[in-house]
Every structure is written in C-alpha cells, then in structure tokens.
Amino acid sequence: MAGDHNSLIKNAAIERWGIMRNNLHQTFRFTRATIVTGFICSVAIPLGIYTFCYVEDYKWDITAIRRGQTKGDMKIKH
Amino acid sequence: MLTVLLLIPLIGVIGIILGCSNERQSRQVALLVSLANFALSLVLWGEYDGNCSHFQFVQDWSSVTFCHFIIGLDGISLFFVLLTTFIIPTCILGTPNLTSNQSGNISAVKSFLISLLVIETLLIALFVVLDLLLFYICFESVLIPLFLMIGIWSHSQHKVRASFMLFLYTLFGSLFMLLSFIALYMSIGSTDYQLIATSCIQPEIQKILWLGIFLALAIKTPLVPFHIWLPLAHTEAPLAGSMLLAGVILKMATYGYLRILLPLFPEASSYYTPLVYTLCTISIIYTSLSTLRQINLKSIIAYASISHMAIATMGVFSNNVQGIEGSILLSVAHGLASPALFISVGVLYDRWHTLILPYYRGLTSTMPLFSLLFFIFCLANMAVPLTANFLGEFLSFAGAYQRNPFITILASSSVVLTAAYTIWTYNRVCLGSPSRYLYPCLDISRREFFLLLPFLLLIFVLGIVPFVILDSLHFSVSSLIYSKISPFQAVPMPVEGSP
Numbered sequence: 001m002a003g004d005h006n007s008l009i010k011n012a013a014i015e016r017w018g019i020m021r022n023n024l025h026q027t028f029r030f031t032r033a034t035i036v037t038g039f040i041c042s043v044a045i046p047l048g049i050y051t052f053c054y055v056e057d058y059k060w061d062i063t064a065i066r067r068g069q070t071k072g073d074m075k076i077k078h
Numbered sequence: 079m080l081t082v083l084l085l086i087p088l089i090g091v092i093g094i095i096l097g098c099s100n101e102r103q104s105r106q107v108a109l110l111v112s113l114a115n116f117a118l119s120l121v122l123w124g125e126y127d128g129n130c131s132h133f134q135f136v137q138d139w140s141s142v143t144f145c146h147f148i149i150g151l152d153g154i155s156l157f158f159v160l161l162t163t164f165i166i167p168t169c170i171l172g173t174p175n176l177t178s179n180q181s182g183n184i185s186a187v188k189s190f191l192i193s194l195l196v197i198e199t200l201l202i203a204l205f206v207v208l209d210l211l212l213f214y215i216c217f218e219s220v221l222i223p224l225f226l227m228i229g230i231w232s233h234s235q236h237k238v239r240a241s242f243m244l245f246l247y248t249l250f251g252s253l254f255m256l257l258s259f260i261a262l263y264m265s266i267g268s269t270d271y272q273l274i275a276t277s278c279i280q281p282e283i284q285k286i287l288w289l290g291i292f293l294a295l296a297i298k299t300p301l302v303p304f305h306i307w308l309p310l311a312h313t314e315a316p317l318a319g320s321m322l323l324a325g326v327i328l329k330m331a332t333y334g335y336l337r338i339l340l341p342l343f344p345e346a347s348s349y350y351t352p353l354v355y356t357l358c359t360i361s362i363i364y365t366s367l368s369t370l371r372q373i374n375l376k377s378i379i380a381y382a383s384i385s386h387m388a389i390a391t392m393g394v395f396s397n398n399v400q401g402i403e404g405s406i407l408l409s410v411a412h413g414l415a416s417p418a419l420f421i422s423v424g425v426l427y428d429r430w431h432t433l434i435l436p437y438y439r440g441l442t443s444t445m446p447l448f449s450l451l452f453f454i455f456c457l458a459n460m461a462v463p464l465t466a467n468f469l470g471e472f473l474s475f476a477g478a479y480q481r482n483p484f485i486t487i488l489a490s491s492s493v494v495l496t497a498a499y500t501i502w503t504y505n506r507v508c509l510g511s512p513s514r515y516l517y518p519c520l521d522i523s524r525r526e527f528f529l530l531l532p533f534l535l536l537i538f539v540l541g542i543v544p545f546v547i548l549d550s551l552h553f554s555v556s557s558l559i560y561s562k563i564s565p566f567q568a569v570p571m572p573v574e575g576s577p
C-alpha cells in the first residue's frame with residue numbers, strides 16, 4: 001500500500017479527544033440539564049411532530065389549485 | 079436461473095475450502111465466483127420483462143426440499159439482487175491485505191472470503207424467496223457471518239462490543255417479527271407469500287402484526303431510537319463489512335417494507351404512516367445534527383446513512399408511485415455512494431491508520447486525484463443533481479409531499495443539513511494547508527482508482543438516465559399499490575372532483 005506504518009504523527013490531545021468521543025456513553029450522567037434536554041428531544045419534540053403529522057395526514061392536496069379554485073380547495077374534505 | 083444465482087457463491091465456498099492453498103488462489107476463486115454471479119444477475123436483468131408485474135423466473139423446490147422453497151423475482155427485488163452482486167466483488171477487491179491482521183494465517187483469509195460468499199447467497203435468497211419464514215431465516219442468518227466479520231477481522235478495540243450490539247439489536251427486533259409471522263401462519267395456514275397476499279386480514283389484526291414486523295425493520299433501517307448499533311458497527315467493521323452494511327444490509331429493511339408491510343398489511347400501513355413519518359423526520363433531523371458533531375470519518379458516513387434511509391422510508395410509506403420508486407432508486411443510489419465513501423475513507427486509513435478527523439487536512443495538495451473522487455462522492459451523498467441520489471431523494475420527497483406536505487417540508491431540511499456536514503467534512507479533510515500530523519503519502523493507486531470508478535460511473539449514469547431502473551420498476555410498484563382489490567384496500571386518496 002502507498003504508506004508505511006509510521007506516516008502519522010500522533011497528537012496526544014487529538015487522541016484523547018477521539019477516545020472521549022468514542023466513549024461518550026461511559027461518561028454520561030443524568031443531571032438536571034441532561035434530563036430536561038432528553039425529555040425535550042425524546043418526548044416533547046417527537047410527540048409534537050406526531051400530533052402534527054396525525055392531524056395533517058391526508059388533509060392537503062397542494063396540487064389541487066386550478067383556475068377558478070381558491071386556497072380553501074387545497075384542503076381535502078372527507 | 080435464480081437457483082444458479084444462489085448456488086454459485088456456495089460453489090465458490092467449496093472451491094476455496096478444497097482447492098486453495100494460499101491467499102492469492104482463495105481471492106481469485108472468490109473474485110471469479112462473485113463476478114460470475116454479477117454477470118448472471120445482469121443476464122437476469124436483460125431477460126426480465128418490465129411490462130409485467132408478477133413474479134418472474136419462479137422456481138418451486140417445495141417437492142425436493144423440506145421447506146416451502148419458492149423463489150421468484152419482480153421489479154422490486156431485481157435491483158436489490160443486482161446491488162448485492164455488484165457490491166460483493168468490490169468488497170473482495172477492496173480488502174487486499176487480508177493476512178496482515180492474522181499474521182499470514184491462510185485459514186483466517188479463507189474464512190473471511192467464505193463468510194463474504196455466504197452473505198452473498200443469504201442476501202440474494204432474502205430478496206428472492208417467496209416465503210415469509212424463509213425470509214425470516216435469511217434475515218437472521220445474515221447476522222452470523224456479519225458478526226464474525228466484525229468481531230474477528232476488525233482491527234479496532236471495540237469490535238466485540240460492536241458485533242454484539244449489531245447482533246443483539248437485530249435479534250431483539252426479529253423476535254417480534256417471528257411472532258408476527260407465526261401468528262400469520264396460525265390464522266392463514268401457510269407462510270407462502272403469494273397465498274398470504276391474496277388473503278384478507280382484518281384491520282385490527284393487521285395493526286398488531288404490523289407493529290411486530292415494523293420493529294424489526296425499523297431496527298434494521300435503522301430509525302431513531304433504534305439506530306445506536308449502526309455507527310458503532312460501521313466504525314469497528316473492516317472495510318468489506320462497512321461496504322456490505324451500508325450497501326446492502328440496510329436495504330433489507332426497505333425491501334421488507336415493500337415486500338411485507340405494504341402489500342400484506344395495507345390498512346395498518348396507512349394507519350401507522352404518521353408514526354413512521356414521525357420516526358423518519360426525527361431520524362433525519364437528529365442524525366444530521368449528530369453528524370455535525372462527529373470526529374470519526376466512518377461515524378459521519380454511518381450517521382449520513384441513517385438519514386438517507388429515513389428519507390427512503392418516507393418514500394415507501396407515501397402510498398404513491400413516485401414515493402416508492404424514489405425510495406427504491408434512493409436505496410440503490412445510496413448503496414453505491416455510501417460504499418464509495420467507505421472505500422475513500424479506507425484509502426486514508428490504509429496510509430495513516432487513523433479515522434480521527436482532526437488529523438486530516440490539506441489532502442488536495444498531496445492527493446489531488448483522491449480529493450477529486452472524494453469530492454464527487456460527497457456531492458453524491460449530498461444528492462446533487464446529475465446523481466442518482468438526487469433523483470431518489472426528490473422522488474421520495476415528492477411522494478411524501480403528496481401524503482403530508484408539512485412533515486415533508488420539515489424532513490426536507492435534510493437537504494441543508496446533509497450539505498452542511500458533507501461540505502464541512504470535505505473542507506476539513508481536503509482543503510487548507512497540509513496537515514502537520516501526516517507525512518505525505520502517494521495518491522490513490524491504480525487498484526483503488528479502478529475500484530472507485532464503477533461506483534462513480536453508475537452514480538452518474540443512473541442520475542442521468544434513471545429510466546434504466548425506473549422502467550423495470552414501474553409495473554411492479556404500480557401493482558403493489560393498485561392491484562389488490564378488497565373491501566379493506568387502502569387506495570390512494572382521490573383528488574376532490576376527480577371521478
């Protein structure tokens with residue numbers, strides 16, 4: 001291959017950063033901030049998106065606008 | 079002909095075991111066999127009639143086997159088979175120094191090649207079997223050689239953890255898929271796919287069985303929050319393992335959605351689409367944001383894969399032809415771009431033996447040809463026009479937009495986020511002054527160039543002339559959506575005023 005085994009000059013700080021990044025799961029702790037962030041990202045936002053998705057599912061036909069139609073015609077009436 | 083496609087890799091396995099005495103011979107046999115399989119799959123594609131929607135090349139081996147072994151090919155499975163037979167030879171070519179990790183141990187080299195060929199047979203079988211139980215068996219069996227590939231032939235310190243996470247995550251989800259298949263068998267009396275497809279399953283039963291199967295496929299896709307295994311598996315796997323995972327293994331889930339969930343459980347699929355769209359949108363946004371924080375090159379590509387497969391899943395559940403065709407095209411395109419990116423990262427790893435991003439900078443000055451190719455594959459990853467990825471993403475979003483415009487607008491933020499992390503990655507790796515941590519090495523070799531060239535050509539050919547794929551898909555996808563006539567058929571919502 002086009003490179004020998006000594007072609008990288010290792011930097012201790014970068015190696016430590018890489019190890020920290022790979023082992024993030026070992027240093028994770030439940031604190032007030034992580035709990036709030038976790039709740040928002042794993043519960044609140046998905047619930048909000050799901051609610052919005054459920055309400056708006058099959059509700060709109062954006063391609064419905066034609067000559068003489070109004071914007072209200074975009075909404076599919078069941 | 080399909081049976082020959084399944085048997086050729088196994089013949090190669092026997093040839094390697096019995097006839098090869100050194101690494102070179104083993105690699106030649108494995109490569110020859112996989113290329114022969116690819117050529118045969120191209121012949122299959124040539125013989126395939128794109129004007130009919132039913133299964134072709136059907137072979138029924140039920141009378142000679144203990145199981146209900148029926149195989150057949152339609153437009154949906156054809157391109158997954160082609161992708162598999164294309165990726166396997168590139169995996170063999172992409173790992174030149176198989177003995178370097180095993181101190182010249184020839185049996186380890188043989189085992190590696192045998193596991194690749196066995197994976198090929200199992201993957202092709204998964205895409206062509208017309209029996210749910212055999213689908214499940216192939217779905218699970220792929221894990222075993224993958225587990226060995228990551229656990230043994232990787233040279234990372236977390237390889238055991240990665241292989242166990244891959245195995246246990248997928249196995250956990252597959253348990254519920256098996257329970258659903260058993261429940262189906264108990265109610266219908268057969269696991270034959272074509273028989274079940276003509277049956278009418280009550281919507282309430284569909285909703286329960288759908289959840290079990292979806293869990294397994296969601297873990298395989300993977301969708302947030304079942305995605306944890308993928309970045310670890312990618313970073314710890316050898317190059318061939320990463321290429322297989324990104325190129326074909328993730329497509330097993332897309333195939334499962336198209337083959338099992340949509341046709342067999344149409345009402346449940348329509349009912350749960352908001353849930354699927356939620357998971358897909360969350361996957362796209364969260365993983366794209368996570369990618370911005372990664373410093374491992376393989377992790378970046380792994381998280382990008384999660385985002386792209388979530389887009390394909392949105393297309394699958396759009397309940398229209400554009401979305402489903404877009405999802406299949408995106409799956410194929412991603413199956414080309416992602417392995418190419420892994421090969422590019424492998425080029426860097428072969429020279430400097432690190433995947434940590436901060437080490438790399440200014441490669442354009444020392445490796446201009448590599449930088450050019452890496453840039454083109456980054457463009458493909460970003461779904462830039464003229465690439466097949468653009469068409470796949472566009473069609474998937476176009477299909478999903480017809481279903482739920484506002485969620486699709488939210489999900490299409492992936493276009494911006496993907497561009498952000500991809501351009502930033504390329505910027506950090508290739509641009510700027512040469513890195514002080516890297517001794518200059520040679521540019522990509524002829525072997526590496528010719529390994530990347532097919533991916534490059536295919537990405538652009540399919541991006542410019544997508545009808546090559548779409549023409550063969552159209553009838554199969556149309557029949558998937560429109561052919562089943564039952565009182566419980568979840569037909570696409572008609573536009574108001576249309577007949």
